[in-house]
Amino acid sequence: MFSKLRSILILLVLLVGGPVMLYAGFKEAKDSKALADHGVTVEAKVTEVTWSTKRGRERNFRASISFATPDGQAISDSVSLGNDQGKALRDQPDDQPAVLSVRYLPENPHTVTLADHKDESGLFYGIGAVMLLIGLGMLVYRLRK
DSSP: OHHHHHHHHHHHHHHHHHHHHHHHHHHHHHHHHHHHHHOEEEEEEEEEEEEEEETTEEEEEEEEEEEEOTTOOEEEEEEEOOHHHHHHHHTSOTTSOOEEEEEEETTEEEEEEETTOOOOHHHHHHHHHHHHHHHHHHHHHHHHO
16 A cells, blocks of 8 residues: 555656756756856855755855846845855855855846856756656556556
8 A cells, every 4th residue: 555655656756846847947948048148247245155964964055145236226146056165155254255256137137146157957857858757657557557
């Protein structure tokens, strides 16, 4: 009974998670292309660095940032950081203001990422496609069984 419930739950996760990952890949590709095409690069002030600790390892660093657009609009947002960059910003002395070079879209200033961000949409597309194919395969197998 439990194994049947578990396999149905896994099937649902794969069939729902696959399209979600495909959509995330589409959004990442669209945003990355727009940022590379006409994004504006500015220096943003880091207001806070947060991270999580799991099994004694620090990871998932995020920086809360603020910057002003050329028209004077104040933007506050957060960006993901790599472990090395997050630790360096966290350990920086308080008397030195921390800044990051970020890129944002002029038509939507809350679409912001690090200036050296690389398009990772292929990863999302790959994971989504694999999840969806495995889910469909499991569904066909269960229906034929």
